[in-house]
Structure formats: structure tokens, C-alpha cells
Amino acid sequence: MSASTVRSLSARAVVRDRAMTSSSRASALRGVRRARARAPLAQPSASLASDKVVVIGANGKTGRRCVEYLRSSTDAKEIVACTRSGTYEGGAADDRVKARAANVASASVAELANEFAGAKAVIFAASQSQSGGTASQVDRDGVITCARACLRAGVERFVIVSSGAVSKPASPVYIFLNLFGGIMRNKILGEDAVRALYFDRPGQFYTVVRPGGLSEDPARGVSALELNQGDEMSGRISREDVAAICIESISREDAANATFECYNWDAAKPLGEVGLSNMMKATNDGDGVQKTGSERRGSSWDELFAGLRADAPGEKQQGEGFTL
Template structure:
């Protein structure tokens, strides 16, 4: 990924003292404590989707206040039990003012929305909706925006891209959304950052947990991953300095395959043999800090 010419001026404009203080807090406090101390909630855009629902569950389990949004403002029945930590809100991601109102005052935003029959096509949601989220976060000084994208999204000649793009050109518009988000943040002087998470084939299997996950950069390797694990990555990324302005792929460590063969591997639910070494570019770890360590930012910070 190439460095943006506008990134240096953006970062130089940040208040270094405030950034250092924030880093110190994030290093020594647990995620739940950070949000409780800061007094802000995390907004989940697309909370009624399968991954969005898992994000809400992760936040509540950690004791983190959550504003869960959907087009209607109603949530799934599994969230019917009242919780002081959970607020429901109606948001149309295709409308900038609607998104801005939902993220104002948030300490983090997770964009888990995607094209659907009732919510808008890929151009409206996966492209324009993502861009609206970025603009709203920058305008409201939301410290972190985490976007759920897709593995293979930057490789239009790969079988994964070609297959998934048959569904309303969703890969094309996800890629366009990613690129515009990077440009908006590189040009901004706001003390805000993004993280783009590119999961492999999504499943409803039980989560594997951090020790059995793998992340990579370069969009050359993918695999399968439980939505609950994607949600955990999204929530943890909000608090990690190592994920600032980064883009990375994620999947179960034993399912990782090159893009040219991962589609068949996922369909057949294949796994790597015992003792198969990780690719040299892969990140693994027994903690989230170890998993995220060494990620390369998309542009100079």
C-alpha cells in the first residue's frame, strides 16, 4: 500500500500531547474500563445483520455501552431484554445527516452494514454508506471507525472476487468504499483513525478465539472465520494503537489458503494439515496485542 502525500501534514497537525496521553490510557486499562472512563458508547451500524448482531453481543459482554442501529430502529428479538448499556436507533447509512446524528459523541463506530433487499444495494450501502460513516466520524471527531469489508476485495482477477461480485457488484463497491475512506482520513487533520477488517468466508460456527486466528496484509491469503470472531476483532481494534489506519485480512489459522484456491477450500471446508507453518507474512498471537503487533499502516502516521 502506498503512502499518501497528504498523510504527513495530517499527522503533524495532531496534538502530540493528547495522543500520548490517550495511548497511555489505552495501554494500561482494559477495554471496558476505557469506555467507562471516557463515558462514550460504541455505535454499531447495521446491528441487525449477522455480523452486526455479534458485534453488539461482544460489546455488551464486555460491559461497553452500545448504540445499535438499523433502518427501522428496532432490534432482533434476542435483544428484547432491557439493558442499561444498549440503545436502539434508526439510521439510514445512505443519508449522511442520519449517520452523523448516530455517531455524535461515540468513542468508536463499527460499520457492519451491507447490501440487502430492504436496506439498499451495494453502491448505496457498501460504497456510499461507508463513505458517509467516514465523513460523519471525521466531522464528529470519533476516535475510531472500524469497517467490515471482505477478503479478496482488492484482487479483481481472483476467483473469490469474480464470484462474489456477481451479487450486485458488491466487491467493486466495497473496494471503492475502502479507497475513499483511506483518502478522507489521509487528508484530514482530525485526531481520528480507521481500521478496515477483511474477513474470509463468514460462518455461524462458534468462535475460535484469538489464539486460533490469523491476520495478514496484502490481500493474497484468505480462509474461513466465524462471525463472532470477526466481531471480537472489530471490538478489540477500537482500542488498539497497532490497528490505526490499517487494512488486514482475518481467518481461522488452519483455513488460510491463497486466493486462487481458497474458494474451493472453503466450500469443501478444508483445513491445513497438523503442524503446517504460518505464511511468513502472517500474524498470530495468544493475545490481541500480539495478534495486531507489527501491522503496517496504509500510509505514514
Template sequence: MRVVIAGGHGKIALHLERLLAGRGDEPVGLIRRPDQEPDIRATGAEAVLCDLEKAGVDEVAAHLAGADAAVFAAGAGPNSGAPRKDTVDRAAAVLLAEAAERAGVRRFVQISSMGAGKPPEPGSDEVWAAYLTAKTAAEDDLRTRDLDWTILRPGALTDDPGTGLVALSDPPSPRGRVPREDVAAVIVALLAAPGSHGRTLELIGGDTPVPEAVRGR
């Protein structure tokens, strides 16, 4: 399976690329900077330079040509301001989804966030509110598209080693934490899970093995 991953140098994406390559798939990481290429290649993935804040839909569709699936794992990052939450967390996600349609890549997994899907709480930090607003808009756009999409909303992300045990459910779910490595493992399982098409799922750490949690959806 050839899987093109936007935000290919992100922490979840690097785990995802390693897992996919390890089982014989062909992960492709879209990255913004040439200096990120060695990290991508170290996972066993192919690195492709493509800045989603500057690229047009035809360029992105060309990178998606021949792929079996696309994963949106990009994010503006914790040190970015409100404007980049819109240009990355919303606009880049919309661009990738439009390019997937154009390239005929039907399977599409979008990493969102718990808290998306509703207005930010009154008094929220401006940047956090912009982040949730952008994620919500990206979700709303994806639901209108003729793709086999799944939206995955992880809880608070950690760099702890993955446990392989999660709680995956329809929203709303309790707040919780989840290792990035486990998020990546869930995405691998979702890619081959047609029962998750057209679903919005929330993810936190739990006590159910990843394959079983995904099958249960």
C-alpha cells in the same frame, strides 16, 4: 466507550453489541426498521432508527455525536442485487465516514471483505463483482479521510461458534473461513489498538488468540 455500529442488526453487529455491552461499553446499533429494535436491546445495546440509504450526513453525524468510535458493519445482504451493493456497501460506508469526520469521531473500523482492493476476476458473477467493486471503493474513500481508521477484511463468514483463535495479517493472506463471532471479537480488540490505525488487515480462522493477534499488528 460509546460505539455506534452501522448495520446494527447484522449478524456480526449483534455479536459485537453483545460483547461490548458485556464489558460495560455503550454500543449503539443503527437500524432501518422498528421491528429490529427488540433484538438490539436484547444484546444490551441502544437501538437508533437511521436508514443509511435515505439519511443525510447531518442526521448521521447527530447520531454519532459524543461517540468514541464508529464501526461500519452494514451490508446489502446475500439476496440483494448489484444496485444495493453500491448504495449500501459503498455509499453508506462513505456516508458514515463523512459523518464521523463531521461529528469529530476519530476511531473508525470498517468491515470490508477479502477480495476487495483489486478488480473482480474475469467471469465473476455480476452481483459478486458489484459487491467487491463497492467494498473497494469504500476502502479507497476511507483512506483519504482524516480518521484513525482500520479496514478489516474477513474471509468467508460462518455462523459457527467463535473459537477465539484467528490469523490476522496484512494482505494478501490465504483464503479461509472465520466465524462471525470471532470477527466481532477482533473488532472489540481493534477499537483499543492504536497500532492498527491506518492499516488494512485480513482475517481468517487460525491458531493465535484474538488479543495476541491484534497486539501483533
């Protein structure tokens, strides 16, 4: 599928999926603004009680941690671990964890929608791999197919694990990572297609999580983390903390239709410097570090997510230098 085809499909989907009158659209948008003005949801993870959550790429390094965070830190009724093989390889036995076969590189919208039926949230933690498909098949088309399936199945929240620097093609991080099969270009194309598909979809939302340099370190917890917007800053972050952010974002109104970066606050660096800083495992105390004005920190999940800015309806974030 070419980039122009993706854009064409996304545009047609926006037209086809709109079923609201102008007045009802305006009313829905006013409702979203009122909801986002309220205090964020108060109970960490409590709103997942008796809910079904689906994790795509559950045998991957981040996907497995998403399943385990759901299992150990929430009271979700059902956790669906979707893998190419249909078996889940991580964690202790738990009757709530149901392994399902789902290859996003080849599955249809209808097949995935059937798997997603009744779910409160779907977390997309898959990415290209030698055995699982190319970046265009997984990070672009797979994301788009899952988004369509979520919309068809009535899923409330679609959470995508993307990457910091993905909208900055001139940054060293983007240039380096994009050498691996064009993964960064395909991730941003997938992101932007989702933003278009979710335009004017009352009651259904997406969240795009852009981690910095991923580590296998233990979780440091919410107070060690920083969220940012604008894709100007990054840093190191544990996969365990990324998993926690993905799960906790499900029930936060401030994360609805929001795109944000996440990293350890004491590893924060501008994109031009963060590659070397991450390799050196450097830390800082915040003094002299460039600020964007969009930093978010807190001692609780509610505080961390509070004040995130929602994307403009249908916003594209491809960045300077892209041509479609």
C-alpha cells in the same frame, strides 16, 4: 453516483478537510509514528469503559454479534444499535443498548453525525440486501457518508467490515462474490474513499477488517485466529470472531489506519485455493502453506494486533484491473 464522482468527491474532501499547516502536519505524523512504536494498549476492552460505541447494521448477522460482544464482553457505557427500522432484534434486555433508526442508503451526513455525537467508535457492519439498498448505496456510498459523519462528529475510530480478496479482481473469490450486485467493486471503492478522507486527520482513525469466508460457528477465540496484510491469503472465520476483532481493534494503536485480513489460522490458503478449501471446510497444520511474511497470531488480543502496518497516507488498494 458514478465511480468518477466518488473519486472527485473524495479528492475535494481531502482538500477541504485539511486545516493544518505543513509544519503541524509533519509534527502530527511524527506523533503517530512514535505512538505506533510504543507497546500496544494493555487492557483488553478496558479502554471502552464509560464510552459510547455505535454499530451500523445491528440487525445483520455480523452487526448483531458486534452488539452482543459489546454487551457481554465490555463495560461500554452506551451501545447504539443502528438499524433501518429503529428496533434492535437481538440479545437479552440491557439498558445500555439503545436502538436508533439509521438507513445509510439514504441518511445524510448531518443526520448520522448527530447520532454519532459523543461516540468513541462507529462500526460499519452493514451491507447490501434486498430490503436495505444496493451495493453502491450501502457498501460504497453508505461507507463514505458514515466516514464523513464520523469526522464531523469527532469520532475517534471508524471500523469497517469489508471482505477478503476485495482488492484482487482477478481472484476466483472476487469474481464469484462480485456477481452479486458488484459488491466487491463497491466495497473497495468505499474503502479507498475512506483512506482518502482520513488523510491528515490527527486523533481520528479508521480500521478496515477483511474477513474470510464467514460461518455461523461458535467463536474459536483469539488463539485460533490469524491476521494478514496484502490481501493474498484468506480462510474461514466465525462471525462471532469477526465481531470480537472489530470491537477489540477499537482500542489498539496498531490497528489505527490499518487494513487487514482475518481468518482461522488452520484454514489459511492463498486466494486461488481458498474458495474450494472453505467449501470443503478443510484445515491444515500450517506446514506447506504459503507465507506472506505479514501473518499475525497471538494468545491475547494485544499479541494478535501487534505489528500491524498502517496504510500509507491516502493509499489506494483497488488492485490491477480497475479503471475509474
